[in-house]
Amino acid sequence: MPDYAVSVKNVSKKFNLFHEKRNSIYESATGFFQKKRHSEILQALDDVSFNVKRGEIFGIIGRNGDGKSTLLRIISKIYSPDSGSVDVRGSIIPILAIGLGFHPELTAISNIYQSSILLGFNKDEITKRIPEIIKFAELERFADTKVKNFSSGMQLRLAFATSVLVDPDILIVDEVLAVGDINFQKKCLDTIRSFKKRGKAIIFVSHGMAEISKFCDTVMFLKEGKVGKIGSPAESIAAYQDYLAKHPEINPKENLSNSI
Amino acid sequence: MTTIREEMWKTRGILFNFAMSDLKIRYRNSVLGVLWSFFEPLLLLAVLFVVFSTMFKFEIPNFPIYLLLGIISYRFFQNGTHIALNSLTNRSATITQIYFPRSIPGLSAGVTAAIMLIFELAVLGIFMVAFQFTPPITILLLPLILALEFVLVLGIALPLSVLNVKYKDIEFIWGVVLSAGFFLTPIFYQFDMLPQALQNVLQFSPLVQLVTMAHHVTLYGMLPSINTVLYAIGSISAVTAVGYLIFRKYQANIAEDM
Numbered sequence: 373m374p375d376y377a378v379s380v381k382n383v384s385k386k387f388n389l390f391h392e393k394r395n396s397i398y399e400s401a402t403g404f405f406q407k408k409r410h411s412e413i414l415q416a417l418d419d420v421s422f423n424v425k426r427g428e429i430f431g432i433i434g435r436n437g438d439g440k441s442t443l444l445r446i447i448s449k450i451y452s453p454d455s456g457s458v459d460v461r462g463s464i465i466p467i468l469a470i471g472l473g474f475h476p477e478l479t480a481i482s483n484i485y486q487s488s489i490l491l492g493f494n495k496d497e498i499t500k501r502i503p504e505i506i507k508f509a510e511l512e513r514f515a516d517t518k519v520k521n522f523s524s525g526m527q528l529r530l531a532f533a534t535s536v537l538v539d540p541d542i543l544i545v546d547e548v549l550a551v552g553d554i555n556f557q558k559k560c561l562d563t564i565r566s567f568k569k570r571g572k573a574i575i576f577v578s579h580g581m582a583e584i585s586k587f588c589d590t591v592m593f594l595k596e597g598k599v600g601k602i603g604s605p606a607e608s609i610a611a612y613q614d615y616l617a618k619h620p621e622i623n624p625k626e627n628l629s630n631s632i
Numbered sequence: 633m634t635t636i637r638e639e640m641w642k643t644r645g646i647l648f649n650f651a652m653s654d655l656k657i658r659y660r661n662s663v664l665g666v667l668w669s670f671f672e673p674l675l676l677l678a679v680l681f682v683v684f685s686t687m688f689k690f691e692i693p694n695f696p697i698y699l700l701l702g703i704i705s706y707r708f709f710q711n712g713t714h715i716a717l718n719s720l721t722n723r724s725a726t727i728t729q730i731y732f733p734r735s736i737p738g739l740s741a742g743v744t745a746a747i748m749l750i751f752e753l754a755v756l757g758i759f760m761v762a763f764q765f766t767p768p769i770t771i772l773l774l775p776l777i778l779a780l781e782f783v784l785v786l787g788i789a790l791p792l793s794v795l796n797v798k799y800k801d802i803e804f805i806w807g808v809v810l811s812a813g814f815f816l817t818p819i820f821y822q823f824d825m826l827p828q829a830l831q832n833v834l835q836f837s838p839l840v841q842l843v844t845m846a847h848h849v850t851l852y853g854m855l856p857s858i859n860t861v862l863y864a865i866g867s868i869s870a871v872t873a874v875g876y877l878i879f880r881k882y883q884a885n886i887a888e889d890m
Contacts, residue, residue: 387888396801449731450887466730473726477657486653489646490732 376461377542377573378424378447383456385417385442416442418597419456424542424590429564429574431588431605433581433612439597440577444468444544447575462541462573465491470551472531476520480511480530483519488538501537509533510556524551532556536563543567544575561587581609636880639733650736651743654715673752677703677759684820692822694851697756697765701850702819704752705843708778709785710810712745716789717796717803724890734883738793742786749778768853774846780868781842787872794882797889817843838867 389412417439424430432440445451447458448466465472472487484505488498506515509529519527528551535543549560564574564587578584584591584605591608593600593615601611659668677700684699692698719737720727727734760767796802817839823831834840841864848854 397799398801400799445728445887450728452884468729469725471725471729473723473729475653475657475723475726477660478653482653482656485649487726487730489649490726490736491730492732495646495649 375425376423376459377426377428378430378461378464378575379459380423380443380447381421381457381459383417383420383443383446383453383458384415385439385446385451385454387414387416387442388412389414416597417446417453420594420597420599421456422592422599422602424573424575426573427568427571428589429568429576429587431584431591431608432575432577432594433579433584433591433608434594434600435616438594440594441468441546443594444546444575444577448544460542463492464542464544465535465538465540466544466546467528467531467535467548468544468546470524470528470531470548471519472534474519474527474531477518479516479518480506480509480522481515483530484534488534491538491540493538498538505530505533505537508537508559525553525556528552529556532560532563536567540572542573542575546577547579549578550580585609636733636735636883640735640739643733643736643739647736647740647743650740651747654740654744655747669748670751670754673704673707673748674755674758677752677755681759688820690821690825694763694765696763697760698847698851699820700756700759701846702817702843704749704756705778705781705846706814706817706819706839707752708745708749708781709813709839711748712742712782712785713788713792713806714810715744716741716793717806719789720793720797720886721890728887728890734794734886735790735879738790738879739786741793742782742789745785746782767850770849770853770855773849773855777842777845777849780864783872784838784842784868787868787875791875791878791882794879794886797886798882813837813839816840818847819843836867838864838871841867 420439420443422430432443434440442451444466445468446453447460448464448468449458449460450466450468472483473490474483475486478486481502484502485495485498489495506512509526509532511526511530511533514522514526519530522530528548532549532552543564545560545564549557552560561583564576567574576584576588588605590602591605592602593608593612595601595615600615601608603611655666655669659665662668664671680703681696681699685696716738719741720734723737726732792802792806816834816837823834823840823844826834841860845856845860845864848856
């Protein structure tokens with residue numbers, strides 16, 4: 373058995389950024405004859421390689437739009453890479469949004485079943501864990517309420533509780549924990565730590581540098597879709613901050629939204 | 633790639649669960665809930681029955697049963713493919729958040745239609761009792777014909793589900809195809825009532841074959857000819873194979889196209 377849980381090799385991913393997205397056959401046909409391109413190519417990831425070991429918390433940092441979420445989606449098989457390969461050893465659960473692909477019209481319990489069965493977990497195993505999941509999520513009063521009536525925090529709690537209690541080998545957490553309240557965040561981070569102790573791999577994206585340096589064993593700084601630095605939390609955070617200091621102007625949109 | 637087929641085979645056990653939650657979502661916020669899957673076809677079939685049996689006075693023996701069986705057989709195809717059409721687009725949140733085999737929604741649309749078919753067959757049974765119609769022994773072959781239709785439904789549901797993500801036009805084109813298909817399939821008339829030229833073309837439609845066979849075994853105690861059976865199996869296998877190839881080509885980039 374190799375000692376890594378996730379191995380990413382030379383992964384690249386482009387997106388066609390349609391300025392007026394073509395979505396019908398007529399538009400495709402006419403667009404085919406037009407010389408003017410309506411799309412530009414966005415190189416979201418460019419030759420990214422890294423390994424995540426068992427029992428490791430692997431952090432990813434970088435600016436908005438520099439490929440963190442695309443990378444997590446490729447590892448979780450939601451997107452397919454244009455080139456390169458991803459080797460995942462074991463079951464994987466990604467928490468990419470406040471939910472786990474929940475259906476708003478299904479109850480909390482039905483959603484636990486649906487998401488975890490879709491992810492390939494055994495139904496009888498899940499049945500045994502339902503009470504635990506509901507308890508962990510602190511949703512005892514809402515177990516048979518439809519998820520559309522849940523607040524963001526409640527959805528996140530349900531997603532996190534489901535993810536950790538169906539017990540995957542690899543857990544991916546995008547920067548969503550911030551939605552939960554302080555108590556729940558602490559509970560999440562404690563759980564992530566105990567996961568690590570049990571030899572599981574965690575990939576953790578956050579903008580909270582304090583969290584990153586406190587929890588992660590290895591940190592990767594993604595710079596405009598490329599690997600900027602892989603190293604200890606201190607090294608990678610220093611590289612990231614150095615880069616930010618040198619490029620204060622890079623993302624005018626982001627600065628604008630910050631100032632609003 | 634055998635991996636997609638393996639993946640599809642592995643998920644066969646969860647299609648029923650998925651189809652049931654589909655039905656629950658379909659009839660959400662209604663007082664009768666899933667009971668509607670019984671009452672809806674009952675009411676609809678009653679309306680179609682009144683309309684067609686009063687407006688079209690064809691000399692078809694046992695016309696009420698003939699009509700209902702045709703409608704039910706056609707609705708199986710219509711429901712399955714129509715539910716499949718938006719089965720992926722309606723789940724964009726799930727598709728962009730977790731990975732699961734992309735065949736599940738399309739295939740489970742076929743299963744949903746099969747569950748609805750069972751309710752509609754119950755309605756047909758009620759009509760048979762009401763019209764004091766005793767079916768011949770050959771009706772035992774009806775499940776086999778419907779099973780063959782199920783393959784056709786899956787074979788079309790699968791490509792429709794992925795194509796509609798890429799091209800929204802499919803939804804509108806398919807709506808027209810389904811409306812046209814209702815009139816081009818011998819549901820309220822008999823196939824040999826059509827002009828010869830039209831018969832020559834339409835005889836290639838798998839639905840014409842299926843519905844004709846269903847009529848023969850259920851109403852007239854006639855076994856379908858070997859040629860008809862072989863042709864139906866051949867054409868449905870071909871459609872399903874092409875459908876699978878289309879699905880395989882488009883399924884990988886579903887999340888990106890959302």
